[in-house]
Amino acid sequence: MELSTELTQWLLNTDPALRWQVERDLLDADDSVWRATRARVATQGMAAALLAEQDPDGQWAGGAFFPAAGHPSAWQEGQQGQPWTATTWTLYTLCEWGLPADALAGTAEKLAANAHWEYDADLPYWGGEVDVCINAWTLANGTWLNADVAGLVNWFAEHQLSDGGWNCEWESGSVRSSFHSTLNALVALLYREADGHHEEGIAELRRPGEQYLLTRHLLNRAATGQQVAPWATTFNYPFRHRYHVLRALDYFRRSAQLSGTSPDPRLGAAVEIVRVKQQHDGTWLQEDHLAGQEWFPLDVPVGQPSPWLTLYALRVLRWWNERGAVE
Numbered sequence: 376m377e378l379s380t381e382l383t384q385w386l387l388n389t390d391p392a393l394r395w396q397v398e399r400d401l402l403d404a405d406d407s408v409w410r411a412t413r414a415r416v417a418t419q420g421m422a423a424a425l426l427a428e429q430d431p432d433g434q435w436a437g438g439a440f441f442p443a444a445g446h447p448s449a450w451q452e453g454q455q456g457q458p459w460t461a462t463t464w465t466l467y468t469l470c471e472w473g474l475p476a477d478a479l480a481g482t483a484e485k486l487a488a489n490a491h492w493e494y495d496a497d498l499p500y501w502g503g504e505v506d507v508c509i510n511a512w513t514l515a516n517g518t519w520l521n522a523d524v525a526g527l528v529n530w531f532a533e534h535q536l537s538d539g540g541w542n543c544e545w546e547s548g549s550v551r552s553s554f555h556s557t558l559n560a561l562v563a564l565l566y567r568e569a570d571g572h573h574e575e576g577i578a579e580l581r582r583p584g585e586q587y588l589l590t591r592h593l594l595n596r597a598a599t600g601q602q603v604a605p606w607a608t609t610f611n612y613p614f615r616h617r618y619h620v621l622r623a624l625d626y627f628r629r630s631a632q633l634s635g636t637s638p639d640p641r642l643g644a645a646v647e648i649v650r651v652k653q654q655h656d657g658t659w660l661q662e663d664h665l666a667g668q669e670w671f672p673l674d675v676p677v678g679q680p681s682p683w684l685t686l687y688a689l690r691v692l693r694w695w696n697e698r699g700a701v702e
Contacts, residue, residue, distance in 0.1 A: 378402075378689070382657040389682045390420040392472035400690045417478035421673065425465055426478065428670055433485025435465040439492050439500060440509060448668040456666030459615065462490060463509065466516040468613065468673070470566075476519055483522040503527050507534065507541045507556040508616050511563035518567045528567065528575045531560055539583030554591075554603060555618040557584050562626055569633055578634075585630065593620045593645040608648050611663040612674045612683040620645040621659075621684065624691045637698050646695050649688050659684040 378386075378401065386397045395412035398404035416422045428435055437443030438461040441450060448460040469479070483501070490500035492509075501522045503510035510527055517524030534545055540552025541560045561584045568577040596603050610621050624645055631638060652659055658680035674683050 379657060382685075385658075386682055386686065390422075391415040392420060392422050392474075393682055393686060395473060396690075397686055401686070401693065413473050414475065416472060416474050421671070422469055422472050422474050425469060425670060426474075428460075428465070429482075432489040433482045434462045434490055436460040436462070439463060439490045441493050442668075448670075450668075454668070456668075458668040459613075459665075460668055460670055462486065463512050463516065464615075465670070466520075467512045470516055470519045476521065479520060483517070483520040487522070503530060505546050507531075507543045507545070507553075508559045511559040515563040515566045518570050518572070524567075525572075525575065528564070528572075528577060528580070531564060532576075532580055535580065535583065539585075539587035541584070552584075552587055554588070554607065555616055557587055558618050558623055558626060559616060560584060561588075561630075565626065565630055565633065569629070581630070585627070588623060589639055589641045592641050592643075593623045594648075606663075609662045610652065610659060610681075610684050611661065611665065612681055612687075613665075615665050617663075617665060621649055621687055621691065624649065624695075625687050628691055628694045631694070631698070638695055642695070646691070649691060653688065654680065656680070657685070659688045 383402070386401070387394055389397070391412050395409045395416070398409040398412055417426065425435075430437060436446050436448050436458070438446070440461055440463050442448045442458050442461050446460075448458045450458050466482075486500045492498045492500065492504045494504045494506070498504050501513065501517050501524050503513045503524075503526075510530060514524050514527040514531075516522075517527070531541070535541060536545070536550060536552050538552050540557030542549045542551065542553040543556045544553070561581055564577050564581050564584075567575070568581070591597055591603070594602050594607050602608070606617060607620055610619055611617060614622050624642060627639065627642060649659075654660065661675050661677050661679055661681040661684065664677050675681050
């Protein structure tokens with residue numbers, strides 16, 4: 376896919392956390408180029424700013440999933456959304472940005488000693504808790520930081536529902552999977568598998584979850600064939616816990632690259648949604664923003680061209696166009 380000079384420069388004139396991915400995934404830069412940019416993530420830009428907010432005990436905002444009481448970013452009565460500043464959210468953001476793990480040397484051990492889940496403080500941090508999405512982020516973060524999170528792979532196997540996916544509401548008795556929970560679980564499991572943990576049977580665990588989404592064309596209810604909800608086609612960054620088809624397509628892109636397979640044709644409708652949202656200047660717009668306390672904005676306001684969404688969309692379309700769907 377050809378990028379205009381203006382679009383290329385716009386994408387390159389961004390934070391190192393985004394720029395190295397543009398260089399690698401869109402511009403086919405030499406490894407030495409994008410790796411040098413990636414090395415700057417720890418010392419420049421947004422990731423460096425997040426690192427500066429880390430507490431001496433290894434946490435952020437004094438809490439595992441929510442800020443500690445009394446912290447400036449704590450969840451206040453009547454506040455919209457939720458705070459995104461605590462440890463698990465911040466770690467996962469840094470992990471997504473490709474921060475070298477050695478920039479957080481010692482953090483895994485500090486969290487094992489000091490972090491306690493708000494759900495149940497007796498649960499060890501790296502053992503996760505009962506929420507599918509929280510356990511997904513913990514699995515990815517722990518894999519990245521070389522913590523012992525192998526038990527969470529077994530947890531996902533034990534909590535996979537009969538339709539192939541997962542649902543954070545399982546504890547309340549839900550037996551039907553959720554688009555959001557399923558994608559979050561799949562993303563984390565893929566991250567661990569790509570890290571080299573092939574012996575844990577993750578590929579077999581992911582396959583039913585992928586089929587759950589594919590049979591619905593990433594969009595629709597199984598029973599009616601109608602779009603599940605407006606959020607499925609409303610693009611936002613940062614993703615947080617939110618599902619949308621662009622994020623799902625990027626997961627399937629990475630899954631196919633790991634396995635060396637071609638795109639599944641059932642992704643076609645979702646790809647077309649991405650394609651038609653492209654603006655005349657080649658960008659994609661920020662369409663939503665999840666309310667809540669942040670350390671600082673991670674992307675542009677709603678209605679403006681988003682470098683992050685543009686990166687994700689361009690590399691999904693490039694993968695789809697170059698590999699081709701095989702019937």
